[in-house]
Amino acid sequence: MTTRGFTSDNASGAHPAVLAALAAAAEGHAPSYGADAVTAALDSRAREVFGPDAAIMPVFNGTGANVVALGALLQKWDAVLTSEHAHVATDESTAPQLVAGAAVRTLPAASGKVGVADVAAVLAADDGSVHHARPAALSLTQSTELGTVYRPEELSALVAAAHGHGASVHVDGARLANAAARLGASLAALTTAQGVDVLSFGATKNGALFGDAIVVLDPALVEPVARLRKASTQLASKMRFVSAQLLALLTDDLWRTTARHANDAADHLAALLRSELGIEPVHPVEANAVFLPVPPAAVGTITAQLPVLAWDRPAGVLRAVCSFDTTEEDVRALVGGLARILG
Secondary structure, three states, X not given: OOOOOOOOHHHOOOOHHHHHHHHHHOOOOOOOOOOOHHHHHHHHHHHHHHOOOOEEEEEOOHHHHHHHHHHXXXXXXXXXXXXXXXXXXXXXXXXXXXXXXXXXXXXXXXXOOOOHHHHHHHHHHOOOOOOOOEEEEEEEEOOOOOOOOOXXXXXXXXXXXXXXXXXXXXEEEOOHHHHHHHHOOOOHHHOHHHOOOEEEEOOHHHOOOOOEEEEEOOHHHHHHHXXXXXXXXXXXXXXXHHHHHHHHHHHHHHHHHHHHHHHHHHHHHHHHHHHHHOOOOOOOOOOOEEEEEOOHHHHHHHHHHOOOEEEEOOOOEEEEEOOOOOOHHHHHHHHHHHHHHHO
């Protein structure tokens, strides 16, 4: 029996179309390091999706995408500004410092989203002193770690604030597909159209087996990113297997179908929590994650018996993330298990 859980969308399997693309890519031999026909097709499709100047570079994982992208934006004396909840600040060990050579400065983000005023204030306050890391890039997570979504107008204002002070903008789009599906927007509308310089595009959380990508939107960054990808051990020799998965997701907007399903499942979970248990999610449910409050004393029992993540044990906050293959039965089983434990 297949068990599906809610600890993360990383726990999900792979979409059948992705597996079929991998099987097709395994036929015969192909040139290595991206000189293959599948990667060429992905390059072409990425330009259709993100714009004619876009360059896509597959990597092994999201951390690799983030640190290579940031490394191309920053000098060794620079800092990246990001949300206090951002993966580059909380969940990527010392990779930003060790690999990208960057200091990380966090900004308050009560809803997961940083504010324009806070970004502008930090950038304007930089006095050029050699004693301090220079804030030279802004990294935004879309959708955020708290399951909220930046609207296009919010992105436009943040990019303008960063660019206005000479800072570049990176988007950690591990769940960009979920944000775009929620807003009914194209991937380009949330990145290229807003002036974003470089994007980490997530595939693993949205139906891929492994692998993500860097999408370079500023042509001046293509060579630095390409060289850093190799130097940072993120250049796959049999790249066609990563490219095939990304191409499958970008073909006929499969990425939107999978992301919309995950979002709808999260909406359904939130609705059942309200109607059957009287539980109101801690944060707005705008993508595929639901954060639910429970008595702190019950967290250990719940996480031992149900496939959810203890997000904040002292506060009694659990996280349930829905995936492209989450079913009605999965959602009802989780709500029923919570009802049983919470009484």
